[in-house]
Amino acid sequence: MPPSRADRDAMTMAGLNLIQQALTIYDQKLRLAVCNRRFQEMFDLPDALVTPGADFADTIRYLAARGDYGDVGCVDDFVSTRVEIARAFEPHYMERTRANGRTISVEGTPLPQGGWVTVYTDISTTKRQEALLRARSAELSDQLLSYSEDLSAANRELEATITALEEAKSQITEAEARTRLTAEMMPAHIAHVGPDRCYTYSNRRLTSVMPGSRADLIGVHVAEVLGPQPWSLIRPELDRAYAGQPSVFEFTHEPSARRIRVALTPDPTSGGVYILSMDITRESQTRAALQQTRRREMAAQLTSGLAHDFSNLLTIILGMQSRLGRMGLPDPAQDLVNATLAAARRGGGLLGRIADMTGPREHEPVPTDLSAFLGDLETLARSTLPSGIALRIETEGTADRYLLDAGMLQDSLLNLVLNARDACGSRGSITITAHPVQDTWLEFTVDDTGPGFTPEAINHALDPFFTTKGGEGSGLGLSMVYDMTKLAGGRVTLGNSGDGGRVALRLPLRPAGTARPPGLVLLVEDSPDLRSALREMLRGAGHSVIEATSVDEAAALIADLPEISVVLSDIVLEGHRSGLDLADVPRRDDCPLILMTSLPPDDPLARSAADRAPVLRKPFTALQLDAALASGDGA
Structure with a gap:
């Protein structure tokens, strides 16, 4: 066990007391910080002047009044001069003979953080030897003796300078180390x-x-x-x-x-x-998502008025054509009426898809089990494919869970599967692959064995209304995929493999960590039919379920069953209390409350709920419910 600070301070002071020189350290306010015992003994000072906090001026006044500096004239003026010199402290070395006849050397060095350290050495013996040498060596010239004395003094001053340089070197080395550490961090x-x-x-x-x-x-x-x-x-x-x-x-x-x-x-x-x-990968992903959101807002502003007017015109056309169809027109005219009705309905569907593209939609990633997601996707995709087209789904080096907007991603991949189906015709194969790219992207690729993209399609397939299907295509499918991917901060690339076309979606790679294990879920719902459907979803995910229809019932169950791991409650319940009141019911810290609602987001109750707990918006899939429960979060 390393020594304590008090032990280290005691050891340091004991070491200072063992050296033969006197030592003092004064701070930048001219207050004594440290001195050793030799300092008090050398100058015969009272205890008050060797106590930390003693004033430098008081020490000088004491020594001057005692005559230690000889005749100094006015003591106050002498003390004031020494204090001013100390405030502008500079490195120095000097020798002086005290009133008691002893000679001392004084070596002072400033400290980087203010104040200074001074070392006093009794050199009386050295001086007597020099005097004896002068007295007994008449054969030596005065010049040689003077040179010897000067050399001795110069050596002592050189030692002081070397000490100052070593301290400066130490400070520079520390500053360089701090600078390098900053650069590394x-x-x-x-x-x-x-x-x-x-x-x-x-x-x-x-x-x-x-x-x-x-x-x-x-x-x-x-x-x-x-x-x-x-x-x-x-x-x-x-x-x-x-x-x-x-x-x-x-x-x-x-x-x-x-x-x-x-x-x-x-x-x-x-x-x-x-x-x-x-x-700046994450910054650029967020920037791309924000830019796409702004584009959608601008597109919505530009198209909403036009869509409204065209919807009115199409409604009028449909009404007039219906009247013409009831007039008993000959067959050729009836065929024209039917064709006009079909075109008008197709125009209405197109306006609906434009509204979907430009309408408000938020990217809402939640922890998603990738294997379960791809399993659901495979079930949906196979139902749209003819028997002659094979579907294969592969994963390479993926983890279990990622933060994904499962709804958006599912819509995008299904759209790509339908495009690949149309490219393959009646026979072929479609492969969906999911794999991480470094630690930056989660990439989904859809490969087909069709004819592939033409150079024109590669350049323009992501543009709205571009289609290679003639009158049967709207030209909005890949545009919607591009839009939803950009909202997530991702990228879409088109190209051809050796066997056909390839579309790759890259989404920001966000591992979601370990899923919450299945547990006992308290389901609070007052609709029997909805409660039954939710019960099946929860049991299908491996959870045990207990049920309540009101806040009072739920509160009683929470009090009696501490093993409840999650509370899943509708906001609107029977009785005068809502699901929001469950937020005030005491429960374990690791037992989250998740609220469900079909109320519009701007409803006051829905807004209050969002401030109290995660909110899962109805309708939702089993995958979305499982993701919300696994993370203790809503969508």
């Missing part, structure tokens, strides 16, 4: 490259910012350290920095799929360049 790569584009300095953050880069980089060229793709993007900016133009730019680091921001600052003193590199 920053979440960025800090480096300097010389005129030859080789690294002269670097902290140890490069491989954490840009994985796959070379770690031992001092003296190595930037191109060799970073690799071909990053170097091709950084090189033009680095050339401008060498020409004296600072720059800040961003690029995608393909080996790690990360987004990197780089700041280059010319170094005019050496002809090199300072480099600061930061991983």
Whole structure:
């Protein structure tokens, strides 16, 4: 066990008392901080002047009044002068003979944090030896004796200077260590490259910012350290920095799929360049999601008025065509009426899809079991495929749970499956693959064995209303996929594999951690039919279920059954109390309350509920319910 602070202080003072020199440390307010016993003995001082906190001026006044400095004239003026010198303290070495005939050397050094340390050495014996040498060595010239004395004094002064230099070196070393530690702790790569584009300095953050880069980089060229793709993007900016133009730019680091921001600052003193590199992947993902939200808001403002007017016109057309259809027109005319009705209804459906694209929709990620999600997706997707098309779902290196908006992702992947089905025709195969990309993205790819994308489709397939299906396609399917993926801060890429088309969705990789194990769920719902459906969902996920229809029943069960792990309650219940009142019922800290509602978000009761507990909005799927229970959160 290491010694305590008090023990260390006692040991330090004992060591100071053993040295032959007197030592004092005064702080920046000229108050005594530390002195050893030798200081009191050398100057025969009273206890009050060797007690921490003693005033420097009082000590000088005491010694001057006693005659220790000889005849000083006015004691107050002498003390005032010494105090002013102390306030502007500078390193010094001096020798003086005291009133008692003894000679002492005084060596003072300032401290970095203010104040100073002084060492007093009794050199009377050395001085007597010098005097004896002068008296007994008549054969030595006065010049030689004087030189010897000067050399001795110079040596003592040199020792004092060396001590000051060593202290300064120690301070500089500590400052350099602090600076280097600060550079190492920053979440960025800090480096300097010389005129030859080789690294002269670097902290140890490069491989954490840009994985796959070379770690031992001092003296190595930037191109060799970073690799071909990053170097091709950084090189033009680095050339401008060498020409004296600072720059800040961003690029995608393909080996790690990360987004990197780089700041280059010319170094005019050496002809090199300072480099600061930061991983801004999450920032760019959030920025993309915000930009897509703003685009949706603008699109909604532009289309809502037009959609309203067109809806009115289509309603009029449908009404008039229906009247024409009841007039007993000949068959050719009736065919035209039917075709007009079909086109108008298709226009109405198109307006509905436009409203879906531009209407308000929030990205709401929740902890999602990837295997269960893909299992549900497979069930839905197979029901849409003809018997001649095979569906395969693969996972590579994935964890159990991720933060995903399961509804949005399911809509997107089903849309891609339907497009792949149309591309394959009556026979073929579709493969859905999920795998992580470094520690940055969770990628879902949909491959088909169709003819693949044409160059025009690759360039424009994500544009609204672009379609290769002629009159049968709306041109909004991939646009909706793009929209929902961008809302999540992700990316969509189109291309062709060796066997057909490929669409890849990259979503931010957010592992959700370990799921809450199944437990006893208290279900509070006053509708018997809904309670029965929720009971089946909960049991299907492995939970045990007990039920209540009111807050009073639920409160009694919570009090009697401490093993309840989750309380799942509707907001509106029978009786005068709502599900919000359950938030005030005492329960275990690890027993969350999750509220359910079909009330609109702007309803006062729904807003109050959102402030008290997670809210799960109806209708919801078994997957969404399981995710909410597993995390103790709502959607």
